[in-house]
Amino acid sequence: MAFARHLFALLLLLAACSGRAAPLKPLSVYFFDVGQGDAALIVSPSGKTVLIDAGPPEADERLAPRVRELVQGPLDLVILTHPHLDHLGGMVRILQTVGARRFMDPGFDHPSEAYRKLLEVVGRDVGQVMTPTPNPNNPEAPLTIGLGEGTSLSIFWPRVPQQPFLKDTRSDPNSNSIVARLSHGGTSFLFTGDAEPETEAALLARSVDLRATVLKVAHHGGRYSSTAPFLAAVRPQAAVISCGAGNEYGHPTAEALQRLGAQGARVLRTDRDGEVLAVSDGDRVTFTTRKGNTPPLVVSGGPAGPSTPLAPSVDVPPRTAPSKTEHTAPPPAGTGPTRYVGLKGSKVFHREDCATLRRSKTQGRTIYTDRDAALRERRPSEDCKP
Numbered sequence: 001m002a003f004a005r006h007l008f009a010l011l012l013l014l015a016a017c018s019g020r021a022a023p024l025k026p027l028s029v030y031f032f033d034v035g036q037g038d039a040a041l042i043v044s045p046s047g048k049t050v051l052i053d054a055g056p057p058e059a060d061e062r063l064a065p066r067v068r069e070l071v072q073g074p075l076d077l078v079i080l081t082h083p084h085l086d087h088l089g090g091m092v093r094i095l096q097t098v099g100a101r102r103f104m105d106p107g108f109d110h111p112s113e114a115y116r117k118l119l120e121v122v123g124r125d126v127g128q129v130m131t132p133t134p135n136p137n138n139p140e141a142p143l144t145i146g147l148g149e150g151t152s153l154s155i156f157w158p159r160v161p162q163q164p165f166l167k168d169t170r171s172d173p174n175s176n177s178i179v180a181r182l183s184h185g186g187t188s189f190l191f192t193g194d195a196e197p198e199t200e201a202a203l204l205a206r207s208v209d210l211r212a213t214v215l216k217v218a219h220h221g222g223r224y225s226s227t228a229p230f231l232a233a234v235r236p237q238a239a240v241i242s243c244g245a246g247n248e249y250g251h252p253t254a255e256a257l258q259r260l261g262a263q264g265a266r267v268l269r270t271d272r273d274g275e276v277l278a279v280s281d282g283d284r285v286t287f288t289t290r291k292g293n294t295p296p297l298v299v300s301g302g303p304a305g306p307s308t309p310l311a312p313s314v315d316v317p318p319r320t321a322p323s324k325t326e327h328t329a330p331p332p333a334g335t336g337p338t339r340y341v342g343l344k345g346s347k348v349f350h351r352e353d354c355a356t357l358r359r360s361k362t363q364g365r366t367i368y369t370d371r372d373a374a375l376r377e378r379r380p381s382e383d384c385k386p
């Protein structure tokens with residue numbers, strides 16, 4: 001017993017010295033490669049599973065077996081963010097082959113054959129049907145669903161009956177998409193379905209904390225969504241866009257990509273990267289991608305942190321199975337974009353917030369605002385790995 005107590009004390013001391021809380025059990029979020037559509041699976045640290053959307057009909061045959069591989073027993077919850085075909089196409093098969101204990105959709109009426117068929121299957125096969133209605137005893141707070149071990153999912157939109165559905169927007173089904181935030185320790189994920197600017201404005205008008213480490217970009221990177229004020233409130237470190245290669249809508253649009261870039265978010269895209277897996281230890285989120293076109297990366301959590309751009313990292317060769325390489329995210333350093341610094345007489349460059357620089361002379365420094373420019377003249381320093 002004495003030994004166990006000493007060990008415990010030592011572990012506490014180590015956690016305190018490292019300046020970080022001990023990592024939590026991992027939370028995984030899979031952003032499936034479904035072509036032009038959305039489908040994501042949450043697997044909580046205690047094994048609770050939530051599927052958010054189920055891709056377009058074309059992905060139907062591939063998606064159900066993939067979800068089956070990852071989920072034993074029925075899904076704890078299936079969320080349909082809104083009744084468009086690129087989000088519900090694979091849902092009936094998943095309900096029939098994997099099963100679900102609970103189903104939630106916005107409750108927004110939509111006169112399509114596919115949605116009617118889905119509701120039929122839901123009514124027959126799913127135990128409980130939920131709406132995102134806030135708790136009447138605390139109507140200002142979002143409906144929050146516990147996923148065990150402190151992980152939870154809060155539904156920010158819609159808020160019927162406290163607030164009516166948005167009407168006369170570019171697309172009312174999109175505008176009333178379920179918007180939900182998943183929290184795990186100091187990290188969080190914001191799922192936005194196909195939210196429109198009106199949805200973003202409605203959320204901004206409320207005093208909800210929208211900050212998130214990872215943003216599932218609204219409407220496949222469409223040009224109207226992901227407005228600058230919304231992104232400034234979310235302050236994502238990383239953004240995942242689910243869209244099909246060469247899709248006819250031109251998703252993701254240059255406008256949305258530009259706004260995400262201006263916010264300093266690293267973008268991952270299912271059309272280029274294939275399936276994207278994000279794993280959170282409560283402190284940091286590590287991304288691995290199926291195709292590996294985007295370098296694997298780690299973003300620090302703590303939604304309160306400034307939106308510091310991540311360290312660009314080296315290209316990795318394409319691979320067939322997800323692999324993992326860790327690049328430690330830079331510590332928060334002001335709100336501007338990361339700059340790089342070369343010291344006079346040295347062939348390397350550092351991240352501006354590198355500890356080595358703080359001990360070096362300030363004269364004769366070369367400042368680079370872009371890493372590529374620095375790379376043309378110098379190599380990355382070993383200590384801060386810019």
Ligand SMILES: [Zn+2]
Nearest residue numbers: 037084086194
């Ligand atoms: Zn969509």
Ligand SMILES: [Zn+2]
Nearest residue numbers: 082084174194
């Ligand atoms: Zn839609």
